[in-house]
Amino acid sequence: MNAASVPTFPPVDVLVIGGGNAGLCAAISARRAGASVLVVEAAPKFYRGGNTRHTRNMRCAHDAATESLSGPYTEDEFFDDLLRVTQGNTNEDLARMMIAESKEMLDWIVQQGVRWQPSLGGTLSLGRTNSFFLGGGRSMLNALYLTADKLGVDVRYDAEVLDLEIDGGRCRAATIKHPEGLRRIEAKSFVAAAGGFEANIEWLKEAWGPAAENFLIRGTPYNRGALLRLLIDKGVEQVGDPTQCHAVAIDARAPKFDGGIITRLDCVVFGIVVNNRAERFYDEGEDIWPKRYAIWGRLVAQQPDQIAYIVFDASSLELFMPSLYRPIAAASIGELAGKLGLPPEKLEETVATFNRAVQPGTFDDKVLDDCRTEGLTPPKTHWARRIERGPFYAYPVRPGITFTYLGVRVDARARMHMADGSLSDNMFAAGEIMAGNVLGRGYAAGIGMTIGAVFGRIAGREAAAHACR
């Protein structure tokens, strides 16, 4: 491509690539620091902001209860939670810095027009640790866009970055595909906030093999990782493992993309989960659901054909949040197996074996109760109750990929590291595209938004400082 022949947009101080939580926090923070800012968003207006549209809350440390948070959540506790879910796969300095900055985020984000609400129904009991956006993620995003507009940030939709002119550690200009054609734009600083690559099935297959064909993508179809690949190809250091992502087990009947929150299922702990050979494969009652929901996507991904079935009986039907699709129902286990396309005798045997192993206990889904199995492999260590009261129900589930962790390496000022060991001069990153710095594996609810907002704010500030030197 001959850059000189492409028409240009007027140059700006800071070009923000991607218009989600991270991008908008960067844009607002850069604009407030005095820089001229353009945000280029690859999606059309309704789909703007990537997966922010599907989010609901943000995890921030705080030393005391607030109007919307039921108790304190200290920096140390936050860090301990992060260490536990990532099993140590985190950059401690960056993580501690982010957690410290998250405290201020509770107020800062409100100053940008976002509103909190107390956590109410169906929220995995996160009322102490997580702050909920009133009206959800799209409401939050709308508020950020209104504020950005008021401050004079320019936004272009349907504007995808096709190329970056990177020389050494310095980026000079970007080439953008826009409805009116290609445009070249020069900027003094660049903020990459264009999300991960979970909607790029081909890329997922590079890491997961053919199994990735059977993954469902919970969020935006626009996160195809084009910018991430461009950066890595042009010498930015990558961080993280391409197979690591936030994946949960969602209803297998969900659309391939963008089914969002309403296809999630919170009923694993109430029944048993079998693969398509009608065999159990993991302890469904290992821990309370909020601490375990994020492992089931990977567990199902490892099963044949990447499908599994949650089987339970009438006694559990109303114990969990309703979801979009009704469960598949049958009068007997054999009939249920028929409807699911599972071998009936095998499912009957699996259920009977499970039922025989269930020990007497007092069922309580709010605590780690004493309802467990004895002599069963794998065991069900809590909430084990016999599946005996018809009608019997099942939900088919598949891995639902929420977001990916492979990204670009950054420092505490959100500045990108180059693969040759140097620091980039004017390229910064925030959000999912650098989440792997903090989140090497595992997941804790609301932490994606913390990474986006905290690093977005820092990236914007640093990008503006660089541009306005």
Place this chain on the structure above:
Amino acid sequence: MHAADMLKESDRLMTVCNSCRYCEGLCAVFPAMEMRRAFTAGDLNYLANLCHGCGACYVDCQFAPPHEFSVNVPKTLAKLRAGSWERYAWPGALSGLFRRNGLAIALIAAASVAIFLFSFMRAPAFSNPATAPGGFYAIMPHNAIALLFGGVFVYAIAALGLSLRRFWTDIGEPAATLAASKPLWQAIRDAGSLRYLDGGGVGCYNAGEKPDDVRRFYHHLTFYGFVLCFAATSVATLYHYLLGREAPYAPWDLPVVLGTLGGLGLVIGPIGLARAKRTRDAAMVDETRFGMDAAFIVMLLLTALTGLALLALRATPAMNALLAVHMGVVFALFLTLPYSRFVHGLYRFAALVRYARERADEKRAKPGEE
């Protein structure tokens, strides 16, 4: 859309929304929805009438069109709501008035004005205004006015009451709820402040992406203007029968002060609402009911304008004709009240009473969860 289709679409949406619940902090509809796992026709009609149409849930929804789930709660519930009013209308034979409502109300109003004008013209005082400028009762005896307007008022109240009973039975709420003071008081406060017409705190979504309080402001002017005008008439009636003081009253007297203030509200309010309606994002509006909304706004506006004109010109020869027109408009307004946009207030208030009762029960069942 057919009534059954509207219920089906509302059921689909509430199933989506109940699986999401991101909007639960915005208004009363979503917390009420969360108290249920499945939705009967009565439940859906209740939720539809509880919805104030602020639009926040549409603007905030990650599944709104063009998303394939195509979730548009304000528009869908608006359609279901208007359809429910037809079915609750008493007598059922007149429920058709809700269809092509603009035309129906315009015809009734025109006929009513014509009849009043025609009858007045036969009164001796009409042709000779000099005999009694400002003397209303020279044209039409007070008792005749009282009988006529008392009659139409009682009819409107009875028809509205019987319609309300049908709503209450449909949503399956016991009659006792309406007699309990706490839910009633809560509903009066919620309706009086239009608590749920604020998009969860920032205002309504009207024109464009920026929420504002325009509709709530003009609705307050309209509603409280209406209340003041009604109070003016009530005070005047009491003056007449209890104190023997006959109209016309001096400009500083209570009925005139109340009527003037109310009239001003009832002029500015409906104009503001009409403008807000015209500029509102069409995606959220049930455009098939435009005539009904416009007809009620125009009737309120005409009531206020003719009333204020009558006050201003009551000492001139124009008084007689203005009085006839004003009475014609007011008569038509009350006659059509049970078959007009007016009923939204009745059903919404009743839905708020039920919601207050449900919330109180829920709090009792799960103390501390708020």
